[in-house]
Amino acid sequence: MKRRSGYPLWLRFWHWSNALLFVILLITGISMHYSEPGAPPLGFRADVLVHNAAGVLLSGFYGLFLFGNFALGNGRYYKVVAGDIEPGLIRQVRYYLWGIFVGSPHPYPHSDERKFNPLQKLFYLVVMYLLFPILAVTGWALFFPERLPEATLGVPGIGLWALVHTYTGFCLSLFMVVHVYLGTTGASLGELFRFMWFGEPNRAQPSPAPAQEFPEKSSANSATSAHAEVAVLKEDS
Amino acid sequence: MRASAIALLLASIGSMPQVAAQTSPPEPACMECHKPSETTIDPVAFAKSVHGGLDCSACHTDGVSKFPHASNPAAMPDCSGCHSGSPSPGIDFDKIVAGVKASVHVKLVDPAFRCENCHSPHTFIPASQMTNAAAAILVFNQSCLNCHAAGDTAAAQKLAFSALAEKHRLFPHWELHIQANACVECHTPRGQQGLHLILPKSQALRNCATCHAKNSLLVTKLYTHLALKERAENGWLNAVLFNNAYLTGATRNRWLDWGTFAMAGLTLLLVGAHGAGRWLFAYFRSRS
Numbered sequence: 001m002k003r004r005s006g007y008p009l010w011l012r013f014w015h016w017s018n019a020l021l022f023v024i025l026l027i028t029g030i031s032m033h034y035s036e037p038g039a040p041p042l043g044f045r046a047d048v049l050v051h052n053a054a055g056v057l058l059s060g061f062y063g064l065f066l067f068g069n070f071a072l073g074n075g076r077y078y079k080v081v082a083g084d085i086e087p088g089l090i091r092q093v094r095y096y097l098w099g100i101f102v103g104s105p106h107p108y109p110h111s112d113e114r115k116f117n118p119l120q121k122l123f124y125l126v127v128m129y130l131l132f133p134i135l136a137v138t139g140w141a142l143f144f145p146e147r148l149p150e151a152t153l154g155v156p157g158i159g160l161w162a163l164v165h166t167y168t169g170f171c172l173s174l175f176m177v178v179h180v181y182l183g184t185t186g187a188s189l190g191e192l193f194r195f196m197w198f199g200e201p202n203r204a205q206p207s208p209a210p211a212q213e214f215p216e217k218s219s220a221n222s223a224t225s226a227h228a229e230v231a232v233l234k235e236d237s
Numbered sequence: 238m239r240a241s242a243i244a245l246l247l248a249s250i251g252s253m254p255q256v257a258a259q260t261s262p263p264e265p266a267c268m269e270c271h272k273p274s275e276t277t278i279d280p281v282a283f284a285k286s287v288h289g290g291l292d293c294s295a296c297h298t299d300g301v302s303k304f305p306h307a308s309n310p311a312a313m314p315d316c317s318g319c320h321s322g323s324p325s326p327g328i329d330f331d332k333i334v335a336g337v338k339a340s341v342h343v344k345l346v347d348p349a350f351r352c353e354n355c356h357s358p359h360t361f362i363p364a365s366q367m368t369n370a371a372a373a374i375l376v377f378n379q380s381c382l383n384c385h386a387a388g389d390t391a392a393a394q395k396l397a398f399s400a401l402a403e404k405h406r407l408f409p410h411w412e413l414h415i416q417a418n419a420c421v422e423c424h425t426p427r428g429q430q431g432l433h434l435i436l437p438k439s440q441a442l443r444n445c446a447t448c449h450a451k452n453s454l455l456v457t458k459l460y461t462h463l464a465l466k467e468r469a470e471n472g473w474l475n476a477v478l479f480n481n482a483y484l485t486g487a488t489r490n491r492w493l494d495w496g497t498f499a500m501a502g503l504t505l506l507l508v509g510a511h512g513a514g515r516w517l518f519a520y521f522r523s524r525s
Contacts, residue, residue: 032485032486033485035446036486043445096511100515101514103522146410146413162483177504177505178504181508181511185515
C-alpha cells in the first residue's frame with residue numbers, strides 16, 4: 001500500500017520556498033532600511049533588485065498557497081472549529097507556559113484531521129490571511145509609486161504605504177523567529193523540521209539519541225508521534 | 238532670457254532683500270510698462286522674490302533712461318557687485334564664484350557664464366525661506382531644464398525632457414527620481430558650498446546609498462535648515478526633506494527604530510529563556 005504522506009509535496013515546496021524567500025526579503029529589507037554608503041553585503045541597488053524579485057516570487061507562492069487551500073482542501077486545517085477559542089487557546093497557552101516544561105502530553109497532537117493547534121491556527125490565520133496580504137499589497141503598490149494617491153490618510157506621498165510595508169514585514173519577521181523556535185518542540189529538536197522536509201512522519205521519527213535532549217517528548221503522546229501513529233494505523237487498515 | 242522662471246539658490250541670500258520682500262514694497266515705476274506683458278516681469282513673483290524691495294535701476298543701470306531702451310544684458314553689472322564675501326554663516330559668495338568657475342558651465346559652455354543664466358533675479362527666493370522641499374525642487378530643477386530640456390513649444394519641451402529622463406534610467410523609478418530630487422544634488426560634489434560646481438556627467442553621483450542613508454546627502458545639500466529644525470522639534474530624522482516623498486534608508490523614525498529593536502530583542506529573549514527552561518527541566522527530570 002502506498003505510504004500516506006503527512007505533508008504533500010506542493011505544501012512542502014511552498015513552505016520551504018516561502019522560508020527561503022522570506023529570509024532573502026528580510027535581509028535585503030533590513031539592508032535597505034539601514035542603508036549606508038559602502039554597507040555590505042550587496043549594496044543598495046542590488047538589495048532593491050533582489051528584494052523586488054523575491055517579493056514577486058513570494059506573491060506567486062501565495063497564489064499557490066491559496067490554490068492549495070481552496071482547491072486542494074488544505075484550507076480545512078485553518079477553519080476555526082468549536083473549542084478552538086474556548087478552551088483551546090487557554091489549554092495551548094498553558095501547555096507552552098508550563099506543560100511543555102514538565103513533560104505533559106501535547107493538548108492538541110497532530111493528526112490528519114488537525115494539523116494546527118488552536119494557538120497555531122489563530123496565528124497562521126492572522127499571518128497568512130491578514131498580515132501577508134497587507135505586506136503583498138503594499139509591496140506591489142511600491143512598485144508603482146507614481147500611481148499611488150498624492151496623500152493616503154493625510155500622509156503625503158508613499159510614506160504610509162512604505163511604513164505599513166516595513167513594519168508589517170517586521171511583525172512577520174518576529175513571527176518567523178517564534179515559528180522556527182516552535183519547530184524545535186517536536187520529539188527532538190529536529191524532528192518537526194525533518195517532518196516538514198520529507199513530509200513523511202515515519203522518516204521524521206527521531207532516533208533515540210536526539211530524544212534524550214527532551215526525554216519527555218519521546219513518549220507516544222508527543223505531537224508528531226501521535227501523527228505517526230495515525231499514519232501507521234491508516235497503513236495497516 | 239529663458240531663465241526667467243528660475244530661483245537664485247544661494248547667490249543672493251542676504252538679509253536686506255528678505256526684509257524688504259516681507260514688507261510689500263511699492264512697485265517700481267518700470268512696472269507701469271512692463272507689467273502687462275507676459276514676456277517681461279511677473280510683478281507678483283517679483284514682489285515675493287528676495288529682490289522685491291529693490292528698484293529696477295539697482296541692476297538695470299545702463300541704457301534705461303531713454304526709450305526704446307538700449308540696455309545690454311551682457312553689460313549689466315555682475316551679481317557679485319552686491320553679493321560678495323560671507324554675509325551670513327554658511328554662505329560664502331567667493332566660494333560660490335570659485336565653484337562656478339570650476340564648473341562645466343564655465344569650462345565647457347561659456348567662459349562668461351553669468352549667475353542669471355540659471356537664477357532669475359526677478360523671482361529668486363532663497364532656499365532658507367522655502368518650507369516645502371517638493372515645491373522647491375520644482376523651482377530649482379526648472380533652472381536646469383530651461384537649457385537641458387529646452388524647446389520652442391510645450392510638446393518640444395516634453396520631448397526634450399523625456400530624452401533627458403532616459404539618461405537617468407540607472408535609477409529604479411527614474412522618472413520619479415529626477416522629479417523628486419534637485420539635479421544639483423547628484424551633479425555637484427558633496428556639501429552645500431559645492432552646489433555651483435556642476436560636475437561633468439561622468440562624475441555625477443551614482444551610489445544610491447549616498448542619499449538612501451541615515452545621513453543622506455540631501456541633508457547636507459539644500460535643506461539643511463529644514464532638517465535641523467524638524468529634527469529638533471519632533472525627532473523625525475530627515476522626514477521634512479521628503480515631505481512629499483519617502484526615501485528608503487533615509488526616512489527613519491528613531492522611536493520606531495528603537496521600538497523594533499526592543500520588540501526583536503524581547504522576542505529573542507523570551508524564545509531563548511523558554512528554550513533554556515525546556516532544556517533545564519528536561520535535564521533535571523532525566524536525572525530524577
